[in-house]
Amino acid sequence: MAATTTTLLTRSFINFLSISSPLSLQVPLRSFHTSLTACKYPNWKMIKEVKHRKIVKEFAFERMNINALRKNKIIPPAIQEIADKEIHALPRKSSISQLHKRCMLTSRPRGLVTRWRLSRIVWRHEADYNKLSGVQRAMW
Amino acid sequence: MTALEVEKPLLEERPQPSQMVQEVCAGGEGGKLKEGKLTSQKAVERVIEEDQVAVKQSLPEEKLETAKDKRASAQKKLNDLLKSLASADPMPMEPPLKLSKPKARQKKPINLDIQDQDSELPQPDEPVIEPELLSATREVAESLGGDVAATESELLSTLRSHTVNGSNDGKSSIDWSDLFVGMKVERTQSKPAEALPRRRRHHQDPSAQRTIFGDGVPNKKSLPRTITRPDPRTLARVDIFGAECLGIFTGESSKVSKSAVPASSSLVVWEAARKRELQQCVYHPPDNSFTEMIQWTKQGKLWVFPIDNEVGLEEEKSVGFHEHVFLGHHLDGWCPQRGPIRHFMELVCTGLSKNPYMTVERKRAHLEWYKNYFKEKEELLKELGAIEATP
Numbered sequence: 227m228a229a230t231t232t233t234l235l236t237r238s239f240i241n242f243l244s245i246s247s248p249l250s251l252q253v254p255l256r257s258f259h260t261s262l263t264a265c266k267y268p269n270w271k272m273i274k275e276v277k278h279r280k281i282v283k284e285f286a287f288e289r290m291n292i293n294a295l296r297k298n299k300i301i302p303p304a305i306q307e308i309a310d311k312e313i314h315a316l317p318r319k320s321s322i323s324q325l326h327k328r329c330m331l332t333s334r335p336r337g338l339v340t341r342w343r344l345s346r347i348v349w350r351h352e353a354d355y356n357k358l359s360g361v362q363r364a365m366w
Numbered sequence: 367m368t369a370l371e372v373e374k375p376l377l378e379e380r381p382q383p384s385q386m387v388q389e390v391c392a393g394g395e396g397g398k399l400k401e402g403k404l405t406s407q408k409a410v411e412r413v414i415e416e417d418q419v420a421v422k423q424s425l426p427e428e429k430l431e432t433a434k435d436k437r438a439s440a441q442k443k444l445n446d447l448l449k450s451l452a453s454a455d456p457m458p459m460e461p462p463l464k465l466s467k468p469k470a471r472q473k474k475p476i477n478l479d480i481q482d483q484d485s486e487l488p489q490p491d492e493p494v495i496e497p498e499l500l501s502a503t504r505e506v507a508e509s510l511g512g513d514v515a516a517t518e519s520e521l522l523s524t525l526r527s528h529t530v531n532g533s534n535d536g537k538s539s540i541d542w543s544d545l546f547v548g549m550k551v552e553r554t555q556s557k558p559a560e561a562l563p564r565r566r567r568h569h570q571d572p573s574a575q576r577t578i579f580g581d582g583v584p585n586k587k588s589l590p591r592t593i594t595r596p597d598p599r600t601l602a603r604v605d606i607f608g609a610e611c612l613g614i615f616t617g618e619s620s621k622v623s624k625s626a627v628p629a630s631s632s633l634v635v636w637e638a639a640r641k642r643e644l645q646q647c648v649y650h651p652p653d654n655s656f657t658e659m660i661q662w663t664k665q666g667k668l669w670v671f672p673i674d675n676e677v678g679l680e681e682e683k684s685v686g687f688h689e690h691v692f693l694g695h696h697l698d699g700w701c702p703q704r705g706p707i708r709h710f711m712e713l714v715c716t717g718l719s720k721n722p723y724m725t726v727e728r729k730r731a732h733l734e735w736y737k738n739y740f741k742e743k744e745e746l747l748k749e750l751g752a753i754e755a756t757p
Contacts, residue, residue, distance in 0.1 A: 301707075
């Protein structure tokens with residue numbers, strides 16, 4: 227057990243060394259934990275959200291098809307019931323409605339401006355510094 | 367004045383101080399009183415003093431006369447001094463030093479074979495001066511002006527000296543050695559190159575006193591301002607063809623082993639770290655945000671300006687709209703001609719044809735999924751009566 231952990235650690239470190247090099251010299255590697263996820267997002271909650279969205283993406287195709295079967299009055303209800311069960315069997319996190327949006331920069335769960343994926347505070351800040359295209363202070 | 371004359375006034379009467387005062391005033395001493403600077407009181411005092419002095423001396427009449435004589439002599443002396451000062455001649459000049467003058471050396475003639483020499487100079491062929499030269503000298507003297515005879519005589523004397531010396535030698539020999547007879551040639555040993563001072567300012571005072579003053583801090587001026595390059599004269603001579611060729615630039619480096627550690631070493635982490643270090647040496651981060659943005663754009667992280675909405679959809683341009691719109695043929699073969707399934711699938715096809723954002727492959731995949739799904743549910747569908755159980 228210890229040996230395997232050490233080998234994993236060394237491998238991860240090696241990967242870190244090789245991948246932490248400048249992006250222009252990136253070498254594709256097939257292994258786990260190739261990059262430090264913690265450095266990419268402001269919050270661990272945000273990281274969980276990212277994982278959630280990945281699962282959503284994975285099952286999106288299937289879910290859409292099944293929902294299309296369910297949400298109509300043409301398909302016989304028997305099949306629709308089966309479809310209900312099928313969709314219920316899919317992981318809960320694969321549902322879009324289960325996602326909780328967060329601000330991309332601050333990971334704020336509430337007060338978001340959807341189009342820019344930012345919280346209202348960050349949105350205001352960026353708008354004041356002229357970073358948002360077409361956004362202007364209201365004046366009438 | 368005789369003694370008899372002196373005795374007479376004494377016998378008659380003794381002069382009184384008032385009379386003395388008058389006499390004094392009339393006498394030469396009155397000059398002081400005439401100046402007016404002295405006050406009347408002072409003058410009186412002085413007079414009284416003189417009177418007392420005179421009284422002491424004036425017992426015999428002779429003494430009066432001697433005082434007068436003295437006064438007169440003193441006056442005379444004064445006058446003489448003044449006269450001498452007025453008409454004093456300047457300090458009498460001492461006889462000037464007789465400095466030694468250099469001897470008038472006789473110039474030795476340099477017999478050169480110069481053909482174009484002017485005839486102004488005397489030719490040393492004949493001892494006797496030619497009459498032409500004499501007339502020429504006379505004319506020159508007259509033109510110069512001043513003492514004609516003196517100049518003429520001088521010129522003639524010089525001519526004679528030239529003729530006397532250079533008359534015998536008719537050869538055109540260049541006696542340069544005569545010039546160097548009296549001169550001494552300095553023979554300095556060739557100094558070694560190292561001894562030559564390269565920077566004289568620092569060799570002026572090599573003692574430590576110059577570099578370090580009382581503070582103990584070295585003087586800034588004494589320290590060399592610029593980096594002293596190695597003196598090329600002191601560097602050792604290197605023979606570049608003495609050793610074997612390393613072959614660094616000729617591509618023979620593959621023969622040379624780069625690292626002593628073998629490739630299959632257990633130091634995996636160390637190797638990785640070494641590789642990373644090499645990469646870091648080669649790679650330089652961007653200088654500023656502009657270059658950083660350029661880098662990101664090349665990597666595909668940033669939008670390329672001018673903005674193209676169909677970035678990443680280059681392959682879709684080759685796909686025609688008919689493939690997007692006409693999806694009915696995908697239902698052929700498996701989908702029943704009538705029934706709820708058909709209805710559903712046609713709706714699906716219509717929806718997909720209206721979707722411009724999906725790729726054709728994805729649309730086909732959707733249809734394929736339904737095909738598989740309904741194939742699994744075929745028995746159930748038949749029981750329900752959705753699919754007509756036709757052979």
